[in-house]
Amino acid sequence: MMLVIRKIGLLSVLALLTSACNEQVKAGNQINTSIKKEEKQIPEEPNNNNKSYDFLFFPHLGDGFSTPFHERINSISKNKQQQTLRWNHTVTESTTELLEQWSLLNSSEPSSIFSVAKGIVQTETDTSFIIEHQFLENGKKKIIQVEYFPITPIENIKSVNRNQKIGTLKGTTLFTRIRWTSDIPIYKKPLQWYAENYRHTTLPASENQLLIVVKSEYTIYHFEKGKLIAEFDICLGQEPLGHKEVEGDNKTPEGEYRITEKEKGPFYGGTGPWLGDRWMHFSYPNRFDAKLGYEKGLISKTQYLDIEKTDLMNGKTNSYTHLGGRVGLHGWNGTFIANGTQDLTWGCICMQNEDIIELFEKIPMNTKLIILP
Structure with missing residues (x-):
C-alpha cells in the first residue's frame, strides 16, 4: 500500500x-x-x-499540583523577625488511605481552601468535598481522589480548576484524605509531595x-x-x-x-x-526508565540519579548504559x-x-x- x-x-x-x-x-x-x-x-x-x-x-486533565492554600501561606515571611510557617503539616498512612493534617498556627484571619489541581467533584457534604484529580505521568493517566474537610464548601460546584477556592476552613485544622479503592490506581504519595514534585504536569x-x-x-x-x-x-x-x-x-x-x-x-x-x-x-532513557533500570539492577544509583537530574533539566540523557x-x-x-x-x-x-x-x-x-x- x-x-x-x-x-x-x-x-x-x-x-x-x-x-x-x-x-x-x-x-x-x-x-x-x-x-x-x-x-x-x-x-x-x-x-x-x-x-x-x-x-x-x-x-x-490537570496541569500540575499546589497545596490547599495560597502559596504565600506556605512560604516563610520575608521579614526575618517573623520567619514562621503558618501551617504545621503531618501525614498518617494506613492500608486504605493517607491522611494529612494541616494545623493553622496563626488563626488571625479566616482561611480559604483551594483545590490542589483541576478536577471533578465526586461528593459534596455540609463539611467536605471529595474531588477526583486526573493527570499524566510518563504518558499514562493517573487518578487520585482527595477529600477536603472540615470546610464550609461553596455550593453547586461540579468541576474545579487548580487553585480555585472550594470553601472556608472550619476551625484551625484542615484534613485532606487521599483514598484508594479497587477502581483507582494505588499511588501512595501525600499532597505535599505532589505540590513539590508535580508542580507542572504535561x-x-x-x-x-x-x-x-x-x-x-x-x-x-x-x-x-x-x-x-x-x-x-x-x-x-x-x-x-x-x-x-x-x-x-x-x-x-x-x-x-x-x-x-x-x-x-x-x-x-x-x-x-x-x-x-x-x-x-x-x-x-528518561527518569522513569532509569528508575526501573536501577530497581532491576541494570544501572548504578549514580547513573540513575544522573539520568533523573538531566531529564528534569530537559537535557540529553545518558545513552551509554545497559538501558x-x-x-x-x-x-x-x-x-x-x-x-x-x-x-x-x-x-x-x-x-x-x-x-x-x-x-x-x-x-x-x-x-x-x-x-x-
Missing part, C-alpha cells in the same frame, strides 16, 4: 485502506473500548472521534507542537495546540510489543520523551543509510510497505523519507513525544 499523509477531512483516503488496515482499526477499537471502561464514571467524555489517544485530551492540549505515537496502529500523530495536523505511517523495532528496558532488546520505548537532537543526512557508517534523510533523537539509547525518529533506506506489520528497526521509529523531511521542518527542539502501546 502506498504511504499517504492522512490529514483531517481527506475521506477519500479511507477507500484506499486494505484489509490489513481494517485489522488495525479493529485493534484500535479494542483499545478504545478499554479506555471507555476505565473512564465510564467520568461525566464528560473526550471528543476526538474515539481515538486511542483520547484520554490525553480529557477536558478535566497537558497535551496546551502544547504548541506535540507528537503522539500509537504503536499498535503503526502511526505517528502531529498535533498543534491540541489540533490534529497530520498523521503518518511508521515502522517500529523488530520486537514491537512491550517497553524497551535494556540495550539490544530491539523494542521501541513507551512513555513521554522530548526531541533532544536534530540532524540532516546523509549519514555514514554501517547503519548510516538506514537512517534515511533525517534524524531526530529523543530522550530515552541502551540513541533511539530516535528517522527516515528509511528506500521505501517500506505500510501493511501493519512493519517491525524493521533496532528500537527506533522510522518514517518514509518524504514524511520525516516534512515533519522535521515543523518540530522544534524539546517538542514532547508521547509513545503509547
